[in-house]
Structure formats: C-alpha cells, structure tokens
Amino acid sequence: MGKVFIKSQREIELMKESCRIVAEVLALVGSRIKPGAYTRDLDEIAERYIRSRGATPAFKGYGTDKRNLFPGTLCVSIEDEVVHGIPNGRQLQEGQVISVDVGVKKDGYYGDGARTFAVGRVSEERMRLLRVTEESLYKGIEQAQEGKRLHDVSHAVQTHVEAAGFSVVRDLVGHGIGKSLHEEPAIPNYGAPGTGIKLKEGMVLAIEPMVNAGSARVSVGNDGWTVRTWDGKPSAHFEHTVVVRKGDAEILTR
Numbered sequence: 001m002g003k004v005f006i007k008s009q010r011e012i013e014l015m016k017e018s019c020r021i022v023a024e025v026l027a028l029v030g031s032r033i034k035p036g037a038y039t040r041d042l043d044e045i046a047e048r049y050i051r052s053r054g055a056t057p058a059f060k061g062y063g064t065d066k067r068n069l070f071p072g073t074l075c076v077s078i079e080d081e082v083v084h085g086i087p088n089g090r091q092l093q094e095g096q097v098i099s100v101d102v103g104v105k106k107d108g109y110y111g112d113g114a115r116t117f118a119v120g121r122v123s124e125e126r127m128r129l130l131r132v133t134e135e136s137l138y139k140g141i142e143q144a145q146e147g148k149r150l151h152d153v154s155h156a157v158q159t160h161v162e163a164a165g166f167s168v169v170r171d172l173v174g175h176g177i178g179k180s181l182h183e184e185p186a187i188p189n190y191g192a193p194g195t196g197i198k199l200k201e202g203m204v205l206a207i208e209p210m211v212n213a214g215s216a217r218v219s220v221g222n223d224g225w226t227v228r229t230w231d232g233k234p235s236a237h238f239e240h241t242v243v244v245r246k247g248d249a250e251i252l253t254r
C-alpha cells in the first residue's frame, strides 16, 4: 500500500472550501430533483455552479481509458444503477431513487460527496434503503477517530446495513482524498473490527457506503461506466469527506 498522507491544518482549510462547494452542489441539485427533470440539466446546473465558485468539476474527463473519459460533472445513478451513471437525456420518474455524486477541485485540493434522493413519492422499501444507507455512513464516521483502525469504520457500516437486511457493495470502496481525488487508503464497506491501518489525526477520508436492496453483486454496463445491481433491485449511495480527529471526525461536506 502507498502512503497515507496526514494533512496540515492549512491543507484542511483548503479542502474545507472544496467540500463546502460539494455540499452546496448537492443541495442545489437536490432542490431540482422531481419527476420530469432531465439528468443532463442537473449536470449543467452543477457545472455552472462549480465554475461560478472558481472551482472545477473533478469527475469531468476522469478515467484511465483516454477514449472513454467520464463526460459529466455529476454521476447520476437511477434505481438499479449503483454509481457512475452518466448524465444524459433521461427524465426522472415519480417513484425512482437517484444517487448524485460530485467531486470538486479548488486551489489544488479535492472534495467528494454523494447523496441519494427520492423522486416524488417512493415506496416504503426505497425510503428504508435511503435511511439505512445514510445511517450506515454516520455509523462509519463515528469510528473515524484517532486510535481506531480503518476497518472499524468498514465494520460499522457493514453491520448496520446487514442488520437491516440489505447488502454492501464489495467491488467499490471509499478512499483517502487530498491533492488527488483518490488517495490511500482504500476504505471497504465491510471488514473485521480491529484490523487495517491505525487512523491518525489529519487523515482525510471519503467514506461512501454503496448499499443494495438485494444482492451485493454488481456489473459494469456497456458504456464502460455505469455500475448496476446484478438482480435489478435498487441501490443507494451516501458519501462524506471527513477529517480524522482525536475525538469525533470533522465532516467537511455537510
């Protein structure tokens, strides 16, 4: 494993600004989510807002395959789409859930956050999926303290999700974040307590449970990006960028 960076207070101040913009984008996009909305319009609103703040969208142009870089500012993942859905001409429909993930870079530092929204009225099972996934994120964050181990975070997420009868996606993980969007350590949403690296004050982590209503199994679509549940059941995704502290972690994307 590579190096896990400890950020200085100056770096954390810079990340606070990127993360504040992430939170603002999610609130702005959330206010536009309703039946009939086009995901491409949500993406344009997000990009315009980020650039108006003197920042750049971190996901746009991201990728290792130069012929298929991610085209959007947002990842918009509807219903059985887990993550990395591409904004396009699709219209949202009443009863769906949509996960919105956004990364922002400002003054050399990244912020990353995600949230799943209900489109109009959704089923009780979908509401429960959203609630449990968000709760699991906070259970993980509670463990992100100096002296704990990385997989204490993972285990707290997994335990909460599985007690509710849902499953955590294993093929995708959270990550450290800073001068790069994805840094060490990888943060799985499952694992044994008391294992993994020791957490230290000043580590900055993007914790992001991806939770499926049914099986944990996922597959990547023909577009090379969109991750879907294998069984077609809905999925949810909540993410915060947090700073490990001696006591409670500091949530930067609130």
Ligand code: MG
Binding pocket: 112, 113, 174, 175, 206, 208, 239
């Ligand atoms: Mg992330």
